[in-house]
Amino acid sequence: MNLFTDIRSLVLDCLTAMVAEGTLPEGLDFANVAVEPPRDAAHGDMATNAAMVLAKPAKMKPRDIADALAGKLAADARVTSAEVAGPGFLNLRLDRSSWQSVLGAVLAEDIKFGRSDLGAGKRVNVEYVSANPTGPLHVGHTRGAVFGDALASLLDFVGYDVTREYYINDGGGQVDVLARSVYLRYLEAHGQEVAFVDGTYPGDYLVPVGQALKDKVGDAYVDQPESVWLQEIRNFATDAMMDLIRADLASLGIKMDKFYSEKSLYGTGLIEAALKSLDDKGLIYEGVLEPPKGKKPDDWEPREQTLFKSTEHGDDVDRPVKKSDGAWTYFAPDIAYHYDKVERGFDELIDIFGADHGGYVKRMKAAVSALSDGRVPLDIKLCQLVKLFKDGQEFKMSKRAGTFVTLRDVVDAVGPDVTRFMLLTRKNDQGFDFDLDKALEQSKDNPVFYVQYANARICSTLRKAAEAGIATDDATLAAADLTLLDDEAQLAVAKKLAEWPRLVEIAARTNEPHRVAFYLYDLASELHGLYHLGKSNEGLRFVNESNPSATHAKMALAKAVSIVISAGLGILGVTPAQEMR
Template sequence: MTLYARFAAHLDAILDALEAEGQLPGGLDRKAVAVEPPRDASHGDLATNAAMVLAKRAGTNPRALAGLIAPKLEALDEVSGVEVAGPGFINIRLVPEIWQEELRTILSEGEDYGRSQLGAGTRVNVEYVSANPTGPMHMGHCRGAVVGDALASLLEHAGYAVTREYYVNDAGGQVDVLARSAWLRYREALGETIEIPEGLYPGDYLVPVGQAFAAEFGDRYVAAPEEEWLALFRTRTVAAMLDMIRADLALLGIHHDVFASEAEVQGSGAADRVLETLREKGLIYQGVLEAPKGETSEDWEPVELTLFRSTRFGDDQDRPMKKSSGSWTYFGADAAYHLQKADAADQLINIWGADHAGTVKRVQAAVTALTDGRVDLDVKLVQMVRLFRAGEPIKMSKRAGNFVTLADVVREVGKDVVRFMMLTRRADAPLDFDFAKVVEASKDNPVFYVQYAHARVRSLHRRAAEAGVDLTGTPDLSLLDDEELALVKLAAQFPRVVESAAQAHEPHRIAFYLSDLAAALHAQWNKGNDDPAKRFLLVQNEKLTRARLELASAIGQIVRNGLAIMGVAAAEEMQ
């Protein structure tokens, strides 16, 4: 149980006591009651909004209710003082021993500090990347890949049972284009001089595929009609691209549990099952959609379609499940795929590019309808990454074959830099990736600043050993002053940050927190430059040094734990 959860339990017991005493009505909804760090650390160690959120329903005013709660909080052995502030907030100060004990807890729990049973084994399917299997991964895919993978790790840290899934879009026209592109490379491998026409994929990554086909098939398909080779080349080329994609993702430390095939979903009859399920619920009808905005009657021909009543679930219009030709729409196929996922999950999370924003409501509507609200679908939209080199933007075009591959970037700046940088802003905000700045040894570079904090901690132990400082025995943590305990207070927020980030599905919160923790450590370290008595390592005072090394070790442990969630290795030393 975290420190904050423990005090939430204390507060809950106090509210129970007030009910038993008849000073508070029974049955009040306490869901909005929170125990959290105050916005201003000078106000105390903890704060609660209990009086603010319960007063109206209790038929009293917040300050009056706070006046009933505060004395009972102050009576706790762990509390040194309580203050009612403003309209009724309650600020709590804890005895120093609480923070000394929390420091010991961080060190004793080690890599498990911050783990939680919040999820209680709830099954969550996180689908991310899901790029078309038409070539190697490029930097346009990178951010969604990192956000999805870090979110999966975050949820696991918080006690959820997570499945990492990649949806292979192998049923659309783009894979036929891929097969035709590979067929040209096959002919090239047999000695022909080819020219890649507009609309096909010109990238050299298809050269080895064509060579493999040439070695296996000889000239069998050179003059053969397309219907003889298209399906074969499509299947084989998609498989080759997926091998390439898996290898690219592995460079980032990303491995999926499931690769689900769109073609297999469509061929399984799952879409028919969706249609019948929705029909049984009275959510399918034959109808005509309104003309798109801007279309005139001359441009628009109304066609009767099989429609899903998605407006009943918050969508802005009903959606076609089938085209007039009788084939499934993209939405119909998506609904079938999501039902397949929902059969084995309690929650679904999709990491999509921002260009998919228009499809979110309809797919959420389908999931709600198909599962009767049992399964929730959360879609996180990821904005683009803008690449810069020497201050100049780098433009990418996959069709033109002049894109920046993920593999090239990882090899240039390293996996850890790439992963950390992808989490330095909210997923729904654009992100700039400058090749020079991300490797800069500067406090303006968040990757360096956090890694440097951990390296500094590691250096302390090496330097202490070299100076012959006796590190045996139990350190006296009462020697730590208020400034040093402030670091412990910030470190103690880590379990709470993990839980709140997991609930919000926002792994960037871990990066933000680590940046704050690193800044606090560096600030404390730098005080020793002005006042030697504040240095972590004081050879002439082994007892104080031992206590400060425990403090530094705890901060280092939190940094390692947070970086592990992000999929980033902690630096042992900075070059």
């Protein structure tokens, strides 16, 4: 059930009738007619922009349309009033039975409430994390991991066929640096003193990898030239790092459907095939680029390169795919990787990038547009930086990692549920200050505690009712007389529950899972407010042993809130709390 969709259908039916009557001209497009909560709840329960969006194409005054539409809407039993405001907005108030029916729908649909077929089974690939396999995931990766995983769950919730994918950046020189770093730890395991130079990685996380290499090959690589061991240690170290990364992700409850190796693109003809696809469309040529902005002429050496006409697909400049020496640019394998995604039959692609990849957005979108002939949309979400604070001071390094705060540092400090929820309380493209002390604080100012406490409070209330001999099983609550819930505070909770299906669809359409976290906080606030009113108003108290019927109705309301909170937390990857400790 989606009450907002139902009322929008009512509005469209009324508009269609107005066309048939001649009040409105034929041929109007109703696609932009919306029904949504008003900005100010005092104005009503719902508002529609119908008169505003139809006035110009209908060549009529907005208020004239609104007045005629109001009369038709008011004739529906669900609508108690339809009032025209301002230049032509229409505010609606609904009969309380409409809100009570929402509670019945939540109880009947249970975990399916709010789900939809918005995605219509379309295949969407969500690529996220995709860190270089050179060490443990750091706090920046944590945000991308949580955001990507929640987005994947959100899209699954509304009917998409989702593939979670990790692109292993194991094709570049940084993996050679990893191999050299592991070799140093390998020598160290043999009792030699070593020095980490030339950008090698000094983190302690490579100590067990060096020991494991010694256990595997003994002294076979000791004092041997790099040509003997580089490739083997490169493969060994990459596998070890990917095991570490998989364990890091598992600590957050993240499991990928596919790990895709960049290295698999080289020497297999995949890069060549992707560029041939672009060449066949006339989008590859030999040319010389203009000097980058800010470069002085004497600093610029023009060189002929193989270029992709990305400007024909919305980019600012054309992009090189092969250097003048014949080597591939970094962009070439990325084109090939996305070409493979298109060839795998995905209908939509989503990439989650770090904040430092902003300059990559237009060229990657241009590539996918060209490769798919505009058929497959690519949405790229950038996750801004995270700063960690504890005791009022910023965390700046992890001894284990050597230079940065790891994902495990965060999870060990506050737990996976708190980590995930907190990182989703801010839009992905906004910077985030993560205060570890605040994250564990038990107060209204801590959103994860506030939402979890609401669910735990409901569970406690249901237990108290059962202890008082009042049945709280699903069948009893489903049969509860919901008309007994007629107080404005109770209806306010029902109204917030009614927003859930609409909110989920908006979040999915915009690829913004943070909206779910915001909504859950608001829903929890309504529940807590109602609970506190019960302390001074016995009629609003959830458990009343002398009035089982009223208690059943209130328990039904509480259970409906718990169902939606649990669904929302499930999307965010957070386990609902049954009790607070």
